[in-house]
Amino acid sequence: MFRTARLLALTRACRPRYNIIAYARNTHSSAHAAMSKTNPETKTNAEWRAILSPEQFRVLRERGTEAPGTGKYNKHTGEGVYGCGACGTPLYKSSTKFDSGCGWPAFFDALPNAVRQIQDNSRGMTRTEIVCSKCSSHLGHIFRGEGYPTPTKERHCVNSISLTFADKNATKSEDK
Numbered sequence: 001m002f003r004t005a006r007l008l009a010l011t012r013a014c015r016p017r018y019n020i021i022a023y024a025r026n027t028h029s030s031a032h033a034a035m036s037k038t039n040p041e042t043k044t045n046a047e048w049r050a051i052l053s054p055e056q057f058r059v060l061r062e063r064g065t066e067a068p069g070t071g072k073y074n075k076h077t078g079e080g081v082y083g084c085g086a087c088g089t090p091l092y093k094s095s096t097k098f099d100s101g102c103g104w105p106a107f108f109d110a111l112p113n114a115v116r117q118i119q120d121n122s123r124g125m126t127r128t129e130i131v132c133s134k135c136s137s138h139l140g141h142i143f144r145g146e147g148y149p150t151p152t153k154e155r156h157c158v159n160s161i162s163l164t165f166a167d168k169n170a171t172k173s174e175d176k
Contacts, residue, residue: 056085069103071161073160074160075099078165078167078168079094080167081165082097082166084163085164087134089132091139092111096108104140104158108148109150110130114132115156116136127141128144130158139158139162140162
């Protein structure tokens with residue numbers, strides 16, 4: 001409530017044409033801003049909108065979340081590699097996927113250097129957001145020490161819409 005009131009006051013007093021929604025989204029993390037400036041896969045929002053569906057754009061580029069239990073890859077069990085839904089970069093081997101019962105695909109480890117971790121202080125808590133290391137698209141969050149019997153003691157909770165899947169036995173990836 002206070003943040004919204006402060007933003008409205010700033011918007012009215014200082015910059016009447018300023019987009020308050022873009023301001024709120026862009027102040028999420030200074031690390032996001034720094035990453036997008038140095039990232040080789042940087043596209044404008046217009047370019048991302050041209051290649052992503054509206055729901056993919058909301059989750060991948062605006063750090064949204066899909067409803068639990070609705071994603072294509074939540075109960076998926078194929079052998080292969082899960083990639084970024086925006087740029088296709090390989091992120092997770094299917095051998096690291098497990099059923100956490102949380103309603104989203106869960107992995108205990110990413111491929112080396114495939115994801116970046118960013119401190120996320122939104123929603124009144126501190127969490128670790130994960131983004132694609134190539135295009136900085138939002139994937140989900142990492143949770144640690146929840147008691148799952150995994151080698152890393154981590155759960156990478158990833159939105160299905162943030163993923164693609166390349167089946168080990170197929171010659172091409174499934175559609176986004």
